[in-house]
Amino acid sequence: MGGRVTAVCCTVVVVLLAHAASAQQPKIGDPPEASNMRLVGSNDLQARSAYQPTIHHQGNRWIAYIGHHGGTDDIPDPVNPMTGKAEPNGTSIVDVTDPAHPRYLRHIPGQEGKYESGGAQMVRICDGKDLPKGDRNAVYMLRAVGTEGHEIWNVADPANPVLVTHIGEGLKDTHKSFWECGTGIAYLVSGAPDWRTRRMTQIYDLSDPAHPVKIRDFGLPGQEPGATGAVPTELHGPISTGPQGNRVYFGYGTDKGGFLQIVDRDKLLNGPREPTPDNLKYPEIARMPLSALNGAHTVFPMPGMPIAEFAHDKDGKTRDIVMIVDEAIQNECGEARQMVWFADVTTEARPMLISSYTVPEASGRFCERGGRFGSHSSNESMAPVYYKKMAFIAFFNAGVRALDIRDPYHPREVGYFIPSITAATDKRCVTIDGRDRCKVAIQTNNVETDDRGYIYAVDRANTGLHILELTGAARAVAGLP
């Protein structure tokens, strides 16, 4: 009798444990999880690991340009069904004019290499008519191609891109660059061979994309050639407010030791260029460190935000805000939580963190789902539809999260969408007792919006592109009908 009791108890315990472990484990065929967001359309992006999407209004069409990380151990070079050839991951070009039926136009191969070591991760687009010396009929795509440098393509006919020029070679790395379309100034995240860091900034005048002109190298004192001692954290990416705002915001770090650097753009471009410690310090206005446990992937400026709560205050009614998004890099919560921070930089010399946001882990038991859980990046479009009202955060296995940021002192989640996994979704593994234990989960990596209000989420684990729209209360926050 006692044996049967024990056996029953053990079985119940085992079943309960197994159920708990699998309750949140996504399966193919499961519906997406959503609140106030709806899937409009999708594309598998040829099952390539995706990074930054940029959505461009081109004539009467809307075109999505999507950068890719390198391939996987299992499939280093996925086959492009349009050519029938195995091609290293590069850039996907997708016509999203009808978001319910996105149409894949072209894949431009990138650098050979797997995961972070290959591909062509970053994409920025400028119309030739906006660039001071551009071909008025051209549309230029700037992309980062791993250690091979940067390329500019003419994508006026997005199905038939033409290479215009190549910048840099023999770099240690490239990453999340920024391009001012009004001036042509480009802040190329590179790893110059003689610098002591994998990622710093090479500033170019790309006002005439066919003839790039180098302006200077920029980084933190200690990273420059010939320096000794401790090497500061590497750059992730800058965002400039152009000549009008005269500021460039640099985010340093990934998941550790990050900080926001506020730089005077005019001093940066026109100051002394030799990379000496004094010259590198000269354009810096302020530096705001994060905890050693957090990095800064995206630093998104929102100057002059009116704060309703402060409307009757004699001073400080509007605030200059920078949203800082950390990047989670470890699977299954193997590091400190990476999340979103809001900094008030109104008094630039004394920037201050004022609020934060994270997805509650318990709301989906995300640490058990597999893959990364935590933030990675935000939308970077400054189109009026969402700018200073809503922000969209890619949160890996927690999908896309929609935040009401009208009061950045109290950001509030108003919607989310976690796509379904597919047969293309790649596994993510952790090592336990010397062996890989793998799970398959969505890994929403990057997100962007277009002027129409559609939200474009792409997946790091090869699930593709998900085009979303807001519904319900979240739609009202943005003032959408």
Next chain:
Amino acid sequence: MMRAWPVIATMLLALGGLSAVAGYEMAPPRGAQWHEIAWPFPRDGWPAGRAFRCGAAECGTDVEVYARPKLGFCNCDSGVADDDEVDRVADVDMISPRFVALRAGEVVEVADMHGRIRAYDLDGKRTAIGIAVSHRCDLMAVAARGGGDAARVQQATLKFLEGREIRTWMAAAMEGR
């Protein structure tokens, strides 16, 4: 009910076995001249590692070694690519933010992991050794400091890192590799 006891006893034995294995993995490396000391640095972005000291009488010079894993901190394909990477990741900056490389680094193998080793001058009197070795996307950072001759500090450090216990700990710390 009595028949439940063998099951319970078996489970307790299994738990005891697991505890013993865990205890073995966490045990300090044994060695005649090295002894473990408390991690001497303030908290930073990485969890604390393990620190060891060897006196001048036993190692020829006073040497301290600091080792810790940095998971997800290495290029998964190229590993520790160059000396700049050793400068960046090997934790020598914890000993002193001002360090000057004495010469170009060298290839090294520690606990079956490949990487690079480099020697530094700290203040004209003390020297430091930085070691960065990797497995997949993970890194083991080792910094050592001692008085005087860098070659002697390096030799003592590498000898220590050849010990079975420290190698076992490093393997376990790199997630049971």
